[in-house]
Amino acid sequence: MTEKKVTMRVFGMTCDDCVRTVTDGLEKQGADVLSISLSNGIAIVKIDDAKISAENLIKAPVFGEESHYKAQLRRVE
Secondary structure: OOEEEEEEEEEEEOOOOHHHHHHHHHHOOOOOOEEEOOOOOEEEHHHHOOOOOHHOOOOOOHOOOOOOEEEEEEEEO
């Protein structure tokens, strides 16, 4: 198990329900959500790199074609 801290920019969030939806979507992929800021659109999560990569995390269904949320990787530590 290799834990990584992933910082990403999330586009399309406009309210607390959006934050909740993105949080749920990330958790379904196995991410441990540390924080999501609605004001600056930054999400910080912890992942097990053996289960999901940061690159695949931003391709999660919550950020898919049918979703208005999009994500961009900023940092992986």
